[in-house]
């Protein structure tokens with residue numbers, strides 16, 4: 001569609017960030033031009049998340065805000081793509097009649113065809129995977145597999161795209177069926193991509209300027225794909241991607257505690273480009289809650305896993321996820337989570353208040369009986385404890401030197417500068433004074449630097465810290 005404009009907004013996880021990049025590439029290839037203002041776009045797409053009720057409410061609110069622009073410009077096409085589209089297409093069309101198309105995450109290679117269908121027939125266009133029911137046949141699964149593979153294989157980043165840190169999908173879907181989680185229904189069964197495709201993509205990204213590659217999968221550590229009659233596992237992929245010329249750092253997210261094998265720790269220890277960072281959600285510090293969630297490990301096994309990780313890589317940084325207020329969570333069970341946080345010394349935590357997701361086992365068989373104010377209090381308690389522990393850990397970094405991949409201007413500094421300008425104050429420093437980057441352990445570092453430092457690996461001496469950010473100065477030879 002030569003000359004048409006598209007606005008694409010992404011909510012949710014790294015999978016969605018990558019899916020959006022691929023959809024945008026697909027549309028750019030047929031002449032669409034990306035724009036920053038939804039109200040002025042010919043096509044508005046929202047890539048959605050269904051993991052929590054709050055995420056879906058946010059989507060509905062964004063769609064509600066598009067009613068007026070669509071009324072002013074009836075030719076505008078409004079599309080909902082991603083997990084919420086797959087989970088609740090009827091609900092979306094029912095509540096938001098101005099939506100023209102819905103497309104599930106397994107069908108995203110069809111977005112351009114769906115847009116054509118809407119234009120040609122002025123009708124709703126829909127593409128959903130059958131995997132929601134998970135009763136799909138072998139043939140159906142094969143077709144869906146081709147469909148999602150086609151999307152990944154179409155990757156062709158725009159010349160001006162910032163690829164310094166790039167995601168590479170190694171796996172789609174999930175077979176775990178944790179009782180609270182909608183992902184196995186929206187993204188379908190686990191499917192791993194062939195190693196050769198992953199390597200080709202990493203080489204292409206390195207040629208376009210990528211220095212850091214993050215291999216992504218819903219349970220990335222369970223990656224396995226046959227090759228010449230032997231299984232290729234995540235540890236093999238880490239080694240192979242590290243060998244790609246131009247790649248300086250390799251990461252992987254998200255890991256599932258039950259499937260962790262020591263060959264991954266060996267790769268983290270022995271391959272210098274593999275970063276010493278692990279994101280491994282535990283969800284609760286109580287065995288009873290883990291059982292109700294159908295997580296396939298105990299708290300003791302999780303602790304053993306982190307102990308083993310630290311034997312291989314003593315200064316490994318570990319991030320985790322917790323859900324507070326899961327069905328039936330008692331005060332004692334909540335306190336078990338607090339004790340686990342004290343014990344595990346996490347680098348950072350993502351804490352979420354439980355909300356029932358339609359179609360999941362917990363929604364059908366458990367009772368969402370923890371009051372909202374109790375969930376809120378527990379959420380604050382976990383985060384406050386983590387903040388205290390992280391602040392005190394970060395204090396130990398003052399005076400040390402860390403390697404940082406310089407990403408760009410500090411967002412906080414830019415915001416502060418905008419606020420000063422809005423207040424008519426004289427700006428004390430130029431935006432180019434403050435750069436931000438990440439360490440190998442995924443810590444954000446802010447420091448004064450020069451724009452020409454962006455994209456480089458720099459050594460930064462840390463001189464001040466908060467719970468989430470390190471501040472320092474470049475160590476120049």
Ligand code: SF4
Pocket residue numbers: 174175176177178181182183184218219256
């Ligand atoms: S492992 Fe559990 S929480 Fe993670 S995506 Fe699969 S079902 Fe959801």
